[in-house]
Amino acid sequence: MSPTNFKIISCPHCEQLYENASNVSLSIREEDYYSDGYVSSISYLKIRSILKCVNAACGKIFNINEAKEVPKMGLDELFDPKWVNIFRLGGYEMEAEDLEAALNSEYCKTAVNEKKVRTFLLWKYNNSIRKAVETEFSPEIKQKALANGEKLIVLLDELTIVQDYIFKAELYRECGQFDECINLLLAIKNESGKERIVKEKIFSAAKLKYDRVFCMAYFR
Numbered sequence: 154m155s156p157t158n159f160k161i162i163s164c165p166h167c168e169q170l171y172e173n174a175s176n177v178s179l180s181i182r183e184e185d186y187y188s189d190g191y192v193s194s195i196s197y198l199k200i201r202s203i204l205k206c207v208n209a210a211c212g213k214i215f216n217i218n219e220a221k222e223v224p225k226m227g228l229d230e231l232f233d234p235k236w237v238n239i240f241r242l243g244g245y246e247m248e249a250e251d252l253e254a255a256l257n258s259e260y261c262k263t264a265v266n267e268k269k270v271r272t273f274l275l276w277k278y279n280n281s282i283r284k285a286v287e288t289e290f291s292p293e294i295k296q297k298a299l300a301n302g303e304k305l306i307v308l309l310d311e312l313t314i315v316q317d318y319i320f321k322a323e324l325y326r327e328c329g330q331f332d333e334c335i336n337l338l339l340a341i342k343n344e345s346g347k348e349r350i351v352k353e354k355i356f357s358a359a360k361l362k363y364d365r366v367f368c369m370a371y372f373r
């Protein structure tokens with residue numbers, strides 16, 4: 154990361170500062186696209202947009218877009234505890250337990266935010282089986298993933314773009330509702346070439362009654 158290339162932001166609820174690297178010096182790497190919309194291997198995408206404040210006295214959930222941008226420090230502030238305790242966001246990701254707790258927080262009072270947190274949670278649960286094709290969910294994660302997927306299906310009540318249809322169809326598939334998945338995919342019109350490939354892969358998986366997340370290796 155280039156040193157000129159970061160922003161200082163602060164938690165909207167307390168004074169905790171974060172160094173938010175934008176990482177434009179990123180080199181092109183191999184990327185894995187997954188059926189659940191998750192993209193791996195791009196370092197900047199690991200900085201997720203929802204944070205749990207690292208200040209123990211605060212601990213509130215916030216969206217990175219709500220954070221205030223703070224001017225960089227001058228020499229006289231160098232030893233101010235606020236600046237000494239700055240938290241670097243590179244590679245920061247909320248854990249499943251934090252995301253589960255976030256669902257009961259003020260932050261998730263709106264459907265938009267709940268949808269976002271539940272999407273991260275879907276990816277988090279799927280991470281446990283994402284790369285290990287032979288592995289199954291543990292019974293506990295399976296139950297949590299199902300409950301989360303079913304809630305997300307209900308939250309996705311307005312489908313406007315093709316991606317929304319594909320994402321909802323994927324959720325149906327991962328929840329074992331294969332007919333609903335297939336019917337929704339069949340309702341998609343005007344998809345792009347890439348979207349058609351994704352659609353057909355999810356369609357085939359649903360026909361086979363396959364409910365795991367899988368890698369869209371085609372885009373590699």
Ligand SMILES: [Zn+2]
Nearest residue numbers: 164167206211
């Ligand atoms: Zn805070």
